[in-house]
Amino acid sequence: MATNTTALKGAGPVTGSRSFFARLSDGDEIARLVTMVFAATVVLITAALVWELWVNSSLPRQKFGFSFFVTSVWDPIMDQYGALPFVYGTMVTSSVALIIAVPLGIGAAIFLAELAPPRVSDTLQFFIDLLAAVPSVIYGLLGVFIIVPVMRTVIYPALNKPFGYLPIFKGPSYGVGFMTAGIVLAIMVIPYIISVSREVLLSVPRDQREAALALGSTRWESTWKIVVPFAKTGIMGSIFLALARALGETMAVTMVIGNTPKIAASLFAPGYSIAAVIANEFTEATGDLYLQSLIALGLVLFLLTFILNGLARILIVVTTQKGSEVGG
Amino acid sequence: MLAMTGVCAFVSVLVLFFILGYLVFNGGTSINWDFFTKLPKPVGEAGGGMANAIVGSGKILLLASLMGVPIGFLGGIYLAEFSGKGMASVVRYAADLLNGVPSIVIGIFAYSLVVLPFKHFSAYAGAFALGMMMIPITLRSTEEFLKSVPRMLREGAMALGASKWKTIATVIVPAAYRGIMTAILLALARVAGETAPLLFTAFGNRFESHGWSQPTATLPVMIYTYAVSPYDDWHRQAWAAGLVLLGLVLIINILARTILSRGIAVPRS
Amino acid sequence: MKRFAGLAIGVLALCAIVVADNALLINGAGATFPYPIYSKWFDVYHTKNPNFQFNYQSVGSGAGIKQVTEGTVDFGATDGPMNDDQLKAFQDKHNGVGILHFPTVLGADVPTYNIPGVTGALNFTPEALAGIFLGKVTKWNDPSIAAANKGVSLPAADIIVVHRSDGSGTTYIWTDYLSKVSEEWKGKVSKGTSVNWPVGLGGKGNEGVTGLVKQTPNAIGYVELIYAVQNNIPYGTVKNSSGNFVKADLGSVTAAAAGAAKEMPDDFRVSITNAPGKTAYPISSFTWLLIPQKFQDGGKRDAIKGFLKWMLAEGQDSVEALSYAKLPKEVVEKEKKAINSIQ
Numbered sequence: 001m002a003t004n005t006t007a008l009k010g011a012g013p014v015t016g017s018r019s020f021f022a023r024l025s026d027g028d029e030i031a032r033l034v035t036m037v038f039a040a041t042v043v044l045i046t047a048a049l050v051w052e053l054w055v056n057s058s059l060p061r062q063k064f065g066f067s068f069f070v071t072s073v074w075d076p077i078m079d080q081y082g083a084l085p086f087v088y089g090t091m092v093t094s095s096v097a098l099i100i101a102v103p104l105g106i107g108a109a110i111f112l113a114e115l116a117p118p119r120v121s122d123t124l125q126f127f128i129d130l131l132a133a134v135p136s137v138i139y140g141l142l143g144v145f146i147i148v149p150v151m152r153t154v155i156y157p158a159l160n161k162p163f164g165y166l167p168i169f170k171g172p173s174y175g176v177g178f179m180t181a182g183i184v185l186a187i188m189v190i191p192y193i194i195s196v197s198r199e200v201l202l203s204v205p206r207d208q209r210e211a212a213l214a215l216g217s218t219r220w221e222s223t224w225k226i227v228v229p230f231a232k233t234g235i236m237g238s239i240f241l242a243l244a245r246a247l248g249e250t251m252a253v254t255m256v257i258g259n260t261p262k263i264a265a266s267l268f269a270p271g272y273s274i275a276a277v278i279a280n281e282f283t284e285a286t287g288d289l290y291l292q293s294l295i296a297l298g299l300v301l302f303l304l305t306f307i308l309n310g311l312a313r314i315l316i317v318v319t320t321q322k323g324s325e326v327g328g
Numbered sequence: 329m330l331a332m333t334g335v336c337a338f339v340s341v342l343v344l345f346f347i348l349g350y351l352v353f354n355g356g357t358s359i360n361w362d363f364f365t366k367l368p369k370p371v372g373e374a375g376g377g378m379a380n381a382i383v384g385s386g387k388i389l390l391l392a393s394l395m396g397v398p399i400g401f402l403g404g405i406y407l408a409e410f411s412g413k414g415m416a417s418v419v420r421y422a423a424d425l426l427n428g429v430p431s432i433v434i435g436i437f438a439y440s441l442v443v444l445p446f447k448h449f450s451a452y453a454g455a456f457a458l459g460m461m462m463i464p465i466t467l468r469s470t471e472e473f474l475k476s477v478p479r480m481l482r483e484g485a486m487a488l489g490a491s492k493w494k495t496i497a498t499v500i501v502p503a504a505y506r507g508i509m510t511a512i513l514l515a516l517a518r519v520a521g522e523t524a525p526l527l528f529t530a531f532g533n534r535f536e537s538h539g540w541s542q543p544t545a546t547l548p549v550m551i552y553t554y555a556v557s558p559y560d561d562w563h564r565q566a567w568a569a570g571l572v573l574l575g576l577v578l579i580i581n582i583l584a585r586t587i588l589s590r591g592i593a594v595p596r597s
Numbered sequence: 598m599k600r601f602a603g604l605a606i607g608v609l610a611l612c613a614i615v616v617a618d619n620a621l622l623i624n625g626a627g628a629t630f631p632y633p634i635y636s637k638w639f640d641v642y643h644t645k646n647p648n649f650q651f652n653y654q655s656v657g658s659g660a661g662i663k664q665v666t667e668g669t670v671d672f673g674a675t676d677g678p679m680n681d682d683q684l685k686a687f688q689d690k691h692n693g694v695g696i697l698h699f700p701t702v703l704g705a706d707v708p709t710y711n712i713p714g715v716t717g718a719l720n721f722t723p724e725a726l727a728g729i730f731l732g733k734v735t736k737w738n739d740p741s742i743a744a745a746n747k748g749v750s751l752p753a754a755d756i757i758v759v760h761r762s763d764g765s766g767t768t769y770i771w772t773d774y775l776s777k778v779s780e781e782w783k784g785k786v787s788k789g790t791s792v793n794w795p796v797g798l799g800g801k802g803n804e805g806v807t808g809l810v811k812q813t814p815n816a817i818g819y820v821e822l823i824y825a826v827q828n829n830i831p832y833g834t835v836k837n838s839s840g841n842f843v844k845a846d847l848g849s850v851t852a853a854a855a856g857a858a859k860e861m862p863d864d865f866r867v868s869i870t871n872a873p874g875k876t877a878y879p880i881s882s883f884t885w886l887l888i889p890q891k892f893q894d895g896g897k898r899d900a901i902k903g904f905l906k907w908m909l910a911e912g913q914d915s916v917e918a919l920s921y922a923k924l925p926k927e928v929v930e931k932e933k934k935a936i937n938s939i940q
Contacts, residue, residue: 026491027491027493028491028492028493030493031410031493031496032406032410035402035403035405035409035410036410036411038398038399038402038403038406039402039403039406039407039411039415039419039467040419041399041403042399042400042403042422042423042426042463042464042467043418043419043422045422045460045463046422046423046425046426047422048437049426049429049433049434049437050425052437052440053433073793074793075792076764076789076791076792076793077786077787077788077789077792077793078793103336104336104339104340105336105340106336107332107333107335107336107337108333108336108337108339108340110333110336111330111333111334111336112337114330115330115333115334116337124337124341126578126581127341127344128340128341128344129510129514129517129581130344130517130577130578131340131343131344131347132514132517132518132521133517133518133520133521133577134347134570134573134574135520135521135522135523135547135548135551135552135570135573136431136521136522136523136524137521137548137551137555138347138351138521138551138555138567138570141555141566142347144805144808144809145808146350148812152812152813174757174798174813175812175813176798176809190340190343191340191514191517192465192514194337194340195510195511195514196469196472196510196511196514199473199507199510200472200476200507203473203507205478219330223330224329233472234472234476237468237469240427240468241427241464241465241468244427244428244464245427245518247428247430248427248428248430248431248433249430249431250430250431250432250524251523251524251552254762254763254801255801258798258799259762259798259799259800259801260798260799270798270799272799274430275430275431275432275433276762278432278433279430279432279524279763280762280763280764280799280801281763281764282432282436283527283528283656283657283659283660283663283763283764284657284658284659284660284763284764284765284790284791285659285764285791286659286662286663286682286790295436298429298430298436301428301429301430301433302425302428302429305424305425305428306421306425309421309424309428368636369640370633370636370637370640371633371636371637371919443669444667444669447667447668447669448624448669449624449669449670527656528656528660531624531626531654532654533652534636534639534640534650534651534652534653535620535650535652542622543622543624543652543654553632553654553655555804556629556801556802556803556804556805557632557633557804558633558803558804558821558823558824558826558827558828559633559827560827
């Protein structure tokens with residue numbers, strides 16, 4: 001049997017033809033096993049979570065089956081539950097949040113990584129990181145005290161008068177609603193996009209930029225066409241983080257979304273999200289079907305995250321150019 | 329176009345200063361020595377503070393980091409350095425899923441695992457919930473930044489005869505150190521402000537908690553309790569607590585970056 | 598790395614040092630409504646008895662019931678009494694030991710509104726309230742409202758209903774009242790801590806509803822009396838079963854309880870909405886502490902019994918300052934006897 005172990009200890013491939021216990025004495029193998037255990041723990045935790053959710057939501061599955069996904073009724077007294085309005089609300093608010101936060105975030109990250117002097121960049125980043133630490137309750141309160149009135153008095157008239165014929169801008173505004181929740185979420189997720197994107201952009205090797213400039217591109221061209229695509233996977237990763245945060249945000253959303261389990265086309269209408277309804281009703285839910293239906297909603301959110309992540313990954317694979325994969 | 333990016337950055341920072349300003353304006357008056365040293369008082373009585381919540385938050389955050397960061401960090405090393413494509417995809421997916429779980433569901437999960445069997449709320453239950461939430465950001469970022477270390481560093485080390493794990497420990501990780509540190513601090517900042525996972529794990533305490541197995545007061549839960557009360561004095565204290573929480577995170581940021589600053593100076597582009 | 602590890606372990610070890618503390622920690626969870634008075638009581642009681650630390654967290658009535666049933670806290674608190682299923686669940690989990698209800702204070706739900714130009718107290722009939730919350734009365738100048746408010750110019754604006762989005766005892770009291778005065782409400786929506794509201798926005802917590810009503814012109818919502826008083830928002834009178842429009846205050850709430858006191862069941866689970874009495878406020882309610890009938894820990898049992906006795910005596914003196922109504926004397930006497938059954 002050909003061996004591919006080389007003379008240098010540990011410099012060759014770790015797996016090979018030696019027995020497991022012989023390999024154990026090799027520092028590399030231990031490192032591999034130890035880190036593998038930790039990586040596996042992550043999968044284990046997630047699997048345990050899903051399993052707990054699955055096991056504790058058997059009643060609504062038995063009773064409603066597939067109709068749970070497409071029913072719009074949520075009645076704790078009559079014990080009728082449907083997930084549709086919450087799924088709708090979660091998706092709409094997260095979409096609004098990303099539409100606002102991604103351009104702003106990436107733009108700011110580009111500025112901080114490419115244009116700002118290092119000192120300024122570091123200091124500003126410090127402050128932006130603090131945004132991530134503001135408790136969600138405070139975001140909710142600020143949403144209620146500041147954004148809700150502004151929505152009702154400034155933003156709504158500005159969008160409804162000229163564009164009121166569009167379904168998304170139709171109808172009255174109470175201040176709370178999908179758009180308000182989306183705005184609050186956008187503020188909450190921006191630090192993740194900026195922080196991670198900036199670090200990724202900073203780690204793009206200098207020669208990439210210099211090569212572009214040497215070929216005569218402008219500063220903007222070299223940034224937008226060379227550096228950013230190079231950092232593409234990292235930036236997408238930061239958007240994933242932001243999306244995940246937006247999907248799961250509980251406190252802040254429930255204070256500004258209006259908590260009405262109805263589907264409406266207008267962004268100004270009040271709505272509800274999965275995380276918000278779980279937060280509102282879980283602690284008071286009595287009765288097994290009620291409780292388990294809330295847990296089933298948690299499972300639905302999991303499914304939603306699963307699908308959205310999958311779609312986004314496909315998107316990356318489809319749009320990835322050669323050379324944007326980081327070497328090493 | 330470049331000017332536009334400046335505008336974006338400006339807007340983001342503006343938002344933060346606005347929030348800070350609001351907190352200072354509304355809660356600044358409540359920050360005094362008592363706030364940091366006294367226990368909470370019932371409504372209507374002057375004085376009182378959140379000493380127990382400040383200590384409680386610190387304790388739980390520390391334990392949460394010790395639980396979550398190693399898993400994320402070492403897992404990230406595995407993904408970047410050792411694993412095959414299949415396993416890597418699975419782990420990444422799992423981490424992304426975990427990240428998207430509503431904080432209240434994590435709280436419920438931690439409740440059923442760590443509170444119910446022992447029949448009491450505790451600081452370590454709260455830390456468990458928060459630690460779980462720190463894992464995804466740490467894992468993904470560690471992997472990302474390790475992968476971005478230039479090839480030449482790895483090859484140089486190996487050419488000098490270093491084994492794989494030595495290369496990782498002494499060359500690659502220090503080179504990616506900045507990015508990883510940023511991510512860990514970001515994860516910490518995020519969980520520092522979470523309320524929902526703590527409500528049914530650490531619960532809350534009007535008094536000081538001793539050790540790890542008692543219900544523990546934390547700043548976010550105090551903020552929540554006070555903010556939804558009908559009393560102006562408590563509202564002010566809630567805003568003040570928000571400020572203190574931000575201050576706590578800021579201090580942790582500064583301490584972490586200075587005490588633990590090491591690393592290879594990879595030339596910054 | 599070594600520095601960090603050493604530092605971390607050092608701090609962890611420090612935290613784990615359990616400072617010798619003779620105080621007994623007794624944990625409770627439950628309703629948010631009585632939180633201000635409970636925190637005051639427990640604070641005063643602790644000053645008198647430094648060996649006992651009562652730690653009460655306001656996580657909600659339902660959560661209080663759940664946690665005391667699971668045994669993670671020593672006592673619970675709720676605005677809506679436990680129903681038979683919940684009582685049975687507690688017994689099943691505690692080897693047949695039951696749980697007792699102890700009324701502590703009285704509170705009330707009030708209808709609060711924000712109508713530009715209207716500063717005084719509007720009069721609401723039960724029909725008007727039910728109609729508004731059912732979504733059938735849609736404008737402020739509807740005859741059912743205007744008839745009771747002659748002389749007040751009500752706008753022809755749409756009524757924006759605000760209700761609670763989180764499960765709550767406040768909702769329980771409100772829907773319990775509406776179920777009693779409106780057959781249609783009873784059939785369509787019924788009573789509970791969380792219901793399927795026909796119309797309206799959901800606000801989280803009393804504070805959320807107050808905030809929404811304050812911010813939204815032409816809105817109406819229901820909140821605990823304290824919130825309305827503390828936030829200085831207008832709230833209306835409600836017509837009681839004797840035909841009088843009564844505004845919620847300490848006197849009218851106590852009057853509602855006095856009527857019920859004579860027929861108080863032994864387990865104290867009673868609803869006093871729409872109570873008889875000329876001056877009774879119709880949307881009043883008791884709030885209860887939930888105490889298990891048997892305690893393993895003798896220290897905790899004695900502490901709780903001592904607290905209950907104190908609460909019924911000196912404790913009642915401090916409730917009115919915080920806008921809660923005292924318990925009627927008959928109820929207090931009955932409770933004193935019930936304390937003896939805690940083992």
